[in-house]
Amino acid sequence: MKLLTLNFLTCAIKTCKSSPSSFPLHPRDAELEIVEADLNLKFLENILPRLMWDELRVVVDELGLPTLPPTIPTRADLVAPSSPTSSSSSSDPAPSQTARDLHRILIETCVREGKLVCGNCGHEYAVKEGVANFLLPAHLV
Amino acid sequence: MSRPEDTLPPDLFYNDSESRKYTTSSRIQKIQSDMTHRALELLDLKSPSLILDVGCGSGLSGEILSASDEEGTPGGPHIWIGFDISSSMLGVALEKEVEGDLFLADAGQGVPFRAGTFDAAISISAIQWLCNAESSEESPAGRLSRFFNGLYASLRRGGRAVCQFYPKNDEQKKMISAAAVKAGFGAGLLEDDPGTKSAKTYLVLTVGGGELDGDITGVVKGMEGVDVLDQRRKVKDRRRPEDRKGSKAWIIKKKEQMERKGKVVKATSKYTGRKRRIAF
Structure with missing residues (x-):
């Protein structure tokens, strides 16, 4: 499961929906892997305003990855400054190092095994082979 | 042919052999990909988006979502997140190494994402399963309402969902x-080949706000071969005529009322409620 997905996932239990601590889910005993993917600059630009940056930093810290900068990059940071030598940059802007790092963290870093724990109710969602189990027993629905 | 929905719950029906059958059958693959393309046409995405696939199964539609613009996916390649209740189906998807993130979850239990997550949602041949409740604690109406409420919250304003x-x-x-x-949601149904054996029903859902042009009638505007049948109730400003005071129906109603009270009432005839002839 991508860290991007983790930045949108909340606890599925109804009583947790109203509590702010049900997001983000905290990874525990997580085993990470890198899945190479093509960088999609337009997607990053599209998703950037919807990211919860502070929560992403918390999750990244909990996973023991290098700390992210305190402020969220802007849309302009994602595009490398077009150098006068490259002529084709007008149609297809090149991604900057910031975009590459963001892509690495959000899209390529995946949780393979482990648990996701709700900060509110403490419910544990198991992740196996990258697939999280969000089926709830009937009394919690 | 019997409906699989009537035989078993989805997590049991799609067992290992059924999942494999579903995924390897070229006929089903063809139908699924046609429907996914049709749904994408209705979603009308312009740029790479985050899409929710409800009942993604083995990722047949997800493969199309991950394809690039040149390969025939408008606005692609999209990033998608899929969930399905059948672990066997997800197992097949894992073997195929689909690009989207997979979840084992029941759509009838809600959508566990924070508000405004997705640009669009797609669901191919899945939500009819929500009309079946497998235990006495749940009801089809409850499952449907949890699903649609969750879906509505998790879509961004101006987003769309297409559920075949x-x-x-x-x-x-x-x-x-x-x-x-x-x-x-602003909801509308689009039917392809209505009345035939291969009829396909698409539920087109729109979330208000943003740059969206109204409901489904805005979605299909400009599409060829689509007839719009608006069945929304028209506002009635005319009162029912028989309620007018002094009319024959009103008199008969009053006479019945009086009769029920035990009063002596003249018999109703063809002259009841008629105007008198002008004397001069």
Whole structure:
């Protein structure tokens, strides 16, 4: 499961929906892997305003990855400054190092095994082979 | 042919052998990909987006979502997140190494994402399963409402969802679209090849706000070969004529009322409620 997905996932239990601590889910005993993917600059630009940056930093810290900068990059940071030598940059802007790092963290870093724990109710969602189990027993629905 | 929905719950019906059959059958693959393309056409995405695939199964539609613009996916390649209740189906998807993130979850239990997550949602041949409740604690209406409420919250303003489903009958069609409307969606049904054996029903859902042009009638505007049948109730400003005071129906109603009270009432004849002839 991508860290991007983790930045949108909340606890599925109804009583947790109203509590702010049900997001983000905290990874525990997580085993990470890198899945190479093509960088999609337009997607990053599209998703950037919807990211919860502070929560992403918390999750990244909990996973023991290098700390992210305190402020969220802007849309302009994602595009490398077009150098006068490259002529084709007008149609297809090149991604900057910031975009590459963001892509690495959000899209390529995946949780393979482990648990996701709700900060509110403490419910544990198991992740196996990258697939999280969000089926709830009937009394919690 | 019997409906699989009537035989077993989805997590049991799609076991290992059924999942493999479903995924390897070239006929099903063809139908699924046609429907996914049709749904994408209705979603009308312009740039790479985050899409929710409800009942993603083995990722047949997800493969199309991950394809690039040149390969025939408008606005692609999209990033998608899929969930399905059948672990066997997800197992097949894992073997195929699909690009989207997978979840084992029941759509009837809600959508566990924070508000405004997705640009769009797609669901191919899945939501008719929500009309079946497998235990006494749940009801089809409850499952549908949890699903649509969750979906409405997780879509961004101006987002769209297209759900293709196989309704058992008109009643089920009505139940599903009513549940969607109740959750807040602008809902409309699009039917391809209506009345034939291969009829396909698409529920087109829109979330208000943003740059969106109204409901489904805005979605299909400019598409070829689409007839719009607006069945929304027209506001009635005319009162029912028989209620008018002094009319024959009103007099008969009053006479019946009096008769029930035990009063002596003249018999109703063809002259009842008629105007008198002008004397001069």
